[in-house]
Amino acid sequence: MxxxxxxxxxxxxxxxxxxxxxxxxxxxxxDHDGGSPEWDRLRAKLFGDRPIATGADSQVQLVVPLRAAYGASVPVKIVPRLGDQAPGRAVRRYTLLVDKNPSPVAATLTIGPAIARAEFETRLRVDEYGHMRVIAELDDGSLHLSSRYVKVSGGCSAPPNRDAPQLIGQTRFKLPEGLKPAGQPTPAEVTVIHPNDTGFELNQVTVMYIPPHFVRSIRARYDGRLLFDLDCDFSVSENPSWRFLFQPRADGGGRLEAEVEDSKEQRFRGGLDLATGAIA
Structure with a gap:
């Protein structure tokens, strides 16, 4: 009817x-806090019957636009309500989900001691209208949820950019606001040049599907200390980029480094010397 x-x-x-x-x-x-059959299955599989704090009791907030301009590049920000990381009050892990994506577990972030505040920004693909969620696990083992409904679609089948295939794998750090004064967290960003092909994109010339090829992991360090270990898939947008906050040394020196692996088992590296600005 x-x-x-x-x-x-x-x-x-x-x-x-x-x-x-x-x-x-x-x-x-x-209903930003609403459920879905996909979430019910994911919750049972990933977290069993562990309690998950929501609403005002949750110690994490997910910031996502209700309507994004482009489904293949939806801006996402994860904000802890704990403030800066401290023993007994720190985020240990984030799990980022997109309920209705073909691969709903977009990313898992294991957070290390070199992170000053567990605040992250990235961009995700969203395949159809539905919920995006982040689950934070604190160092006391408790789980905290924040979710947002997103009105956008088509992100997993959007054609990728093929302008510079020779740059695939380049891994770059930058400090968008420069080094902050001693004692203040400094924003940094790591970007991997990569198409992050989903396997659902159509080649407009051959009219055949492009095989999946995407970043699987990023291991980021500062002076050898763990910033974060990221496990991800094609739900992360093309040219995966992650912004984070770290605490530089008092002398403003040290080195940011990242090791990257993709789904074809290709490995890439990149780094930034804070004292000289040299990129490697």
């Missing part, structure tokens, strides 16, 4: 029109 015919029959019967769904079965009233 068409939507117009159903509405006409409801009006003749004197019944109110349903407000829970929009044309195409999309929700008209957004």
């Amino acid at each position: 068409s939507l117009l015919r159903r509405h006409a029959l409801l009006a003749l019967a004197g019944l109110p029109l349903a407000a829970s769904a929009a044309p195409g079965g999309l929700p008209a009233v957004i």
Whole structure:
């Protein structure tokens, strides 16, 4: 039965029109904290029956636009409510999920002692309207959830950029705001030049699907100390980029380094010498 015919029959019967769904079965009233069958399965598989704090009790916040401009590059920010990392009050791990993506576990971040505050920014692919979620595990073992509903689609089938295939694997660090004064966390960003092909993209010339080829892991260090270990898949956007906060040495020196591996078992490295600005 068409939507117009159903509405006409409801009006003749004197019944109110349903407000829970929009044309195409999309929700008209957004519930950012709502569940889904996909989330139910993921929760059971990943966390069993462990309690997960939500709402005002949660110690993490996920910042995502309700409507993103482009499904293949949705900006995502994870903000801890704990403030700076400290013994007994620190985030140990983040699990980032996109409920309705073909591969819903987008990324798992294991956080090391060189991170000053467990605040991260990246961009994700979103395949269809649905929830994005982050689950934080603190060093006391407790779990905390934040979720947002995102109205965007098509992110996993969007054609990738093929302008500079010779640059694939280049791994670059930058300090967007320069080095902060001693005692203040410094924002840094690591980017890997990579198409992050999903396997669902169509080559516009051959009209054949492009085989999957994406970054699987990024291991980031500062002076040999762990910043984060990232395990990810094609739900992360093309040219994966992760912004984080670290605490530089008092003399402003030291070296940021990253080791990268992709789904074809190719390995890449990149680094930045803070004292000289030299890139390697």
